Amino acid sequence: MPLQLKRRQLIKALAAGGLLSQLGPLPALASGNKRLYVDGLSFLPDDLADLKSSNIDAYLCDISDIEAIQQLDGTTNYKRTYRACMKSITEALDRVNANPEQLLLGQTGSDIRKARESQRTAVFFQIQGADCVEGSIDNGLVQVDEFHAKGLRALQLTHHYGNKFSGGALDNADLETGGQQGLNKPLTTAGKQLINKLNEKRILIDVSHSSPQSALDTARASSAPIVQSHGAVRTIVNHARCSPDEVIRAIADTGGLFGVFMMSFWLTNDKIPTTEHYIAQLKHVAKVGGIESVAIANDYPLRGQKNLLKLNNNNAEGVKQYLDWWHSLRAKKVLGYEVEPSHVVIPELNHIDRMNRIDNALAAAGFAANERDKIMGENWQRVLTQVLG
Template identity: 75%
Template sequence: MAIEVSRRNLIKALATAGIVSQFVPLNAFAQPMAKPLYIDGLSFLPDDLADLSASKLDAYLCDISAIEAIEQADGTTNYKRTYNACVKSISDALTRVNANPDKLLLGKSTSDISLAHDTGRTAVIFQIQGADCVEESIDSDLNQVDEFYQRGLRVLQLTHHYGNKFSGGALDNDGKQGLNLPLTAAGHQLIDKLNHSKMLIDVSHSSPQSALDTAKASRVPIVQSHGAVRAIVNHARCSPDEVIKAIADTGGLFGVFMMTFWLTNDRVPTAEHYLAHLKHVANIGGIDAVAIANDYPLRGHKNLIKLGNNNAEGVKEYIEWWHSLRARGVLGFDIEPEHVVIPELNNIDRMEHIDSALSSAGFSSSDRNKIMGGNWQRVLTQVLG
């Protein structure tokens, strides 16, 4: 009859006989190191689901919102996520997730992230970029938040570029270097509702003052899922150090994204420019506040990929919008953009490239694990459960 010997007993027996120490490396019986979690702060459901496994992502915040283009009084355009548009878009996204259970998993809690990691799938945590989808009056119970939660939403961004009834926007302006509007009374009500509903609050695109107010008002960690550092690029869309610190003080995190006209004013963007923002966030908020974000499709910026990452050509699609904000005197738009992407990161292997760059830059394995996904897992655990 065969006798089963456990790995621990085998090692003990070999050690007693002196075999392990004489002939076998001490780590020979160690389990292979599991791949660290890769979690991205913002992307979208891909056209080709093969991109999910190719990206190596275990999970990501997935923007499922739909927009309506609305012209502002000052001639600029705001892209609002309205209630009707987002109800349809979240239903469509959920249908697609449910139709592909071998590849996708709806991320409702961090247990779903662990399950996706263990089963080779990708957890998508539904996010809407702008609370315009909550159209109820401020004296209501904000039941639309509950409705979106039941449909699978777990992350709500307060606004997108321009302010709304809840929050000031990063690009709000009066022609004099912009406005720094605070969180409104309705915004405070929304923060309470989101805290109670166990939904993560995202202050990306908020004005600095609204972000500071949100950090003070929230009872749980908040995030800026995707952004950049104003100390490096002096631009309205980039966050001052006090905002980064305030987010970190909530136990939250700051995700650095791939839009290079907000990462550097140098003519040629490189991975070093991206690392500079990660390092700055770590210096201001601590290593537990640093995270990765994309803000493009999993495979990268589609048009730039078609152009072979020719930034000089690719940036042209942004010039008209950029100049419209320049005409209003918004901070940072006086500098002409020359690029859109970091070519070496504008591809499906982005996360592995960043991980390798962090290693080359001297980050420890434990710090890299936090940056590449561990910090996201921690925050999502604290907020979503």
């Protein structure tokens, strides 16, 4: 039997009655029994009251920051450098430690349970791009150790564009070749060494924003489950930022999961985005990877996309802030940018109460209670427990 199939069967067994049953039943809250809610990506809120209002028990928390880097051609690139991210993770850790009544630093999977029992929110620090690992392979990638000591528990290999470790989703070849082969750059030798280091440190590997080939290579190279914390399905929207089925399947075969996010222009090309479009994405991931691979992600603040909230979720106005960037990538012939976006958010989900609303929409769509348990949080709990300990 192929190794990947064995891994998937093992994960199904663990989900069905092994690992999760060992963890015991989820604790009841003072307000009664509540389904576990875990989100694939958000940020520390300006107002910590948002934590309770969101009803989220735990989430991957992007604490990275960027630095403007002047390029030789005179343009500016923005990278998550070591200096910027070390400063931002230190500030985030200080804020978590200063608010122990509301926040719990997620370091192992069991911290989800601890947070739930104490009615706090567990935050698992994540950085969206391995550009922050600037040291050489020869020195053992010591910067990974430094970030881990500060609480880093999930590292995304790249953000949009490739780096020395991984190809990026929006990488492109020169225009003379039509710009397609650059979209599928493989994992590099340095990338494979980084994966070994992350496995050793028990840091979750995130292939969001990676090229399809790099994601496939990562699934083969990692000895632990990997995730795409936030993304969408290319079968539904044919776009470079969306993942083909083979990537979804490969992630699932590691025992990992695929989180569907809230950026509606990558969820549907229909003019009016709805919750049904979001549910269709979740259904497709379940069909391809199995129900154990499906998860929820945000990629906006807990309250929602700030500018759209100011505009009362007026997508026609809100989308304008993305058009210059969109057109620049259309000029480079990057896949999918030939379709003009007409929206940014699903209005009913661009809301602090989105997790409850998704849960209810899943029920209306015919998902069983145990399937909703997995999608809304148990899949994340399982993966974080297996990878982080």
